[in-house]
Amino acid sequence: MANLNINIGKLQLKNPVMTASGTFGYGPEFSDFFDVSRIGGIFVKGTTLRDRQGNAYPRMAETPSGMLNAVGLQNKGVDYFINHILPTVKDIDTNIIVNVSGSTINDYIETAEKLNSIEKIPAIELNISCPNVKEGGMAFGTSCLSAAQVVKEVRRAYQKELIVKLSPNVTDISEIALAVEAEGADSVSLINTLLGMAIDSEKRKPVLSTITGGLSGPAVKPIALRMVWQVANSVKIPVIGMGGIMNAADAIEFLLAGASAIQIGTANFIDPTVAIKVLDGINEYLDRHGFQSVTEIIGALEV
């Protein structure tokens, strides 16, 4: 069996398979299906300074090989997370990483500060790429200037591993990645969802209450793979890849393109045990090709 350990900056992973924010709850939702401690990490739901109700129903539309969501960061706020949710996940023996969102730079800073002192949380993922909120969110992640500014401010307030989650809704994602790297991001993760739309022709109405929403699932995989490859070839910090991963072969493609680890999102809804299958599949692939360590395939694409 090959060595699956991998480091993302200061963050140590027992393996490169993690689950994406907003698609895995807080972890316990999946514990009936498999031992969630076996995976490399769990990115919990987007967390904000204060309680958010999210957008009105309907928030979901199925699309060809994917789905649109417009959840809008429903969560009970960072204090509730620390006081009530964290105690229920503290025994999960893997990295619990909080996805931090905000409407203003101050929101991001205050939320990050509160999480900095929490021992169980080794990293945060700065979500500057949510397409489903009116203020903040993606607005920060679609210009180099604002992305750099929010990362700079949060960097001052947060000492542990700072992962910045990038938006694919930009012309040149490498530019944004370079901008956040320059301001002290320890790593980047990509992609968040692509802005999309669905219409009910019978009713002549949008399907989602917010009209537009974020596209995820296999439909976005080729775009995600291209962006991971571009970013991995531009920055020096580690890259975490995601977007449409349904099986081990998909995950391996992201590793070959230059991702040091991957996250699985939408696939968890269809097969709640998919993360374990991806992990076993990566193992099998490494053995079959005679690799001693997963690090040997990271960025090993031959072009």
Added chain:
Amino acid sequence: MKKFMLDLIIKKNEVLNDQYSLLILSSSEKLPEMLPGQFAEVRVDNSPTTFLRRPISINYVDYEANELWLLIQIVGDGTKKMCELKAGNTLNLVFPLGNTFTFPENKDAKILLVGGGVGIAPLLFWGSYLKERGYNCNFVLGGRSKENLLQLCEFERFGNVYTTTEDGSHGEKGFVTQHSLLKASNFDYIFTCGPTPMMKAVAAYATQTKAFCEVSLENTMACGFGACLCCVTDTTEGHLCVCTEGPVFNITKLKWQI
């Protein structure tokens, strides 16, 4: 209650008419315990346009025969492909999901179960449960036409059955809430599942007559077990997931305009 992902075997596909099928599923192992009101998320393998699982109510469980029943109405390709399955095929389910109905406090409570269309599905299991525990149920089942009235013989095993059809082809003509039984009697407990306008009319009747009333919602879902937050309904406690806090809700909790 522990959730499972299992491949079940189709023992029988009973085609009820061109719109509805009853899938009788079984397993080589003992089926897990399930409660009335709960549902399964069904994977549809042979439909290229069906990406997500489909939520389907547990229609009935026969633990002795180790059978689980799903009643399916064809509305799109996912449900169409489910109805095309044959005995011996397998169907992958994530279940049991969601909550259950509330037991009435005393055995002499006057209980009414109101179902419309395929919304009758969870009421059969609930009716069987109530009957087994010594309660008496009245069912008012409605549909557009007699083709939309399903499983009437099954319901008759568990209580008194009354029907309505919009075209008058079976039972009283009109909507379920116009049935004479509702005018003639008062009920302590009302449980309902069906199209939203029907459930709202039942909720209005329950409010007027001061009955305890629970409805089973059918919001669109992506996961079915609390991971995505796509299925919310607005309640007095804010947005709650229909898949974990429901699908059964007391009407006093819902922010419905009735």
